[in-house]
Amino acid sequence: MATHNLAVILKTPLNDAEFLLLKQTPPPKFGEEQYDSYVDSDIWDLPSTRLNLQNDHSHSAIVIHGAQSSQDIDLTDFDVQLALNEVLEKLGLRMSDAGEWSLFKYVEEAEFGPGVPVKTVFVMGKLLDGNQTCQGPSKWMSTESCLNLLLEVKPSNDRVGPLVVIALINDSLQSAAQKLPPTLHYQEYPPGVIILPMRSRTAKPFDTTNLVIFAPEKVSDTCGDCSFVVHGDALIVDPGCRREYHEELKQIVASLPKKLIVFVTHHHADHVHGYGLEEGDWQC
Structure with missing residues (x-):
């Protein structure tokens, strides 16, 4: 249910x-x-x-x-x-x-x-x-x-909730999430930040670990001459899915820009098992 x-x-x-x-x-x-x-x-x-x-x-x-x-x-x-x-x-x-x-x-x-x-x-x-x-x-x-409030974040400003983003804002943007396999369910909030639970060998009662993807169309640069993350066009965090879900992970990687940065928060198995992909599948 x-x-x-x-x-x-x-x-x-x-x-x-x-x-x-x-x-x-x-x-x-x-x-x-x-x-x-x-x-x-x-x-x-x-x-x-x-x-x-x-x-x-x-x-x-x-x-x-x-x-x-x-x-x-x-x-x-x-x-x-x-x-x-x-x-x-x-x-x-x-x-x-x-x-x-x-x-x-x-x-x-x-x-x-x-x-x-x-x-x-x-x-x-x-x-x-x-x-x-x-x-x-x-x-x-x-x-x-609503989109302006999300993209131009300032202290004490009003914030927009996820229902507005899911229903209206995401459909109006050319998001990287639109290229993901249609069988996958994910949350994109705010635009360009995608959270996707992948089946992993994690601690019970959970059976998924969140794969986080940063792939914004526009990046607000208020710090001078800097690009997104180490001069990459997208960032993927904690690719820790089990081996039987590596094919889905390959499709996710293929949907992202070629200059892809991979980041692991820590080295538990449920956060690193995705590294079992072959080197060419990462396209990094």
Whole structure:
């Protein structure tokens, strides 16, 4: 079984380029003074909630256009109406304030384990009267403005959450991740930083080790005459997959630029087993 979430891209007829983001609740206190005294900047992300299964399989009054033709998920199995109500309530809205719902995207996130994987249903809707005023801690932003916050990081600036990146920003960029084998699930956040769990001989209850790939399209150079990492065009960190997954690792390496730097954080087997590739496969 997997955990399913519903994320909402809410727009208005007045400005189709902008969507509504919700300020995220800070994490609970940790009980450590040094940790709890740190105040981070606000994170803004698409409003979302848990998407639960239907209890009685009753017909929902909410129509999600495009859902019936989806081969990835059957939304009739889930209580979409309850989830939409919960999301709109966070924004200070009611179900009657929005409509024209359509299935935008279904994303199966990488299985980082050991818990169940998370799968997210993104739906798009519009405020029916074009009113852009909401009562909740929310604001309107565009894909371009969100991308600028990610790329031009400054102290105390607002931050953009991963749902915006997964749903909207990554699709607008020519990312190196688009060349990865389509059977692999990964997370790219922020753009150009790819985290991909690979099967490895790691400590239980885990069975994967994260392969980290840095392959940005643009690198902000604020330190003078320097390139990405030791004059490479991409960096791959901890290629520690088991031998039976070396073919997938070869495909990943082949999708990256030729000037590839390989970095290992430490020499445990689950971080170095990928070095079993032949020298020519690395193309370094």
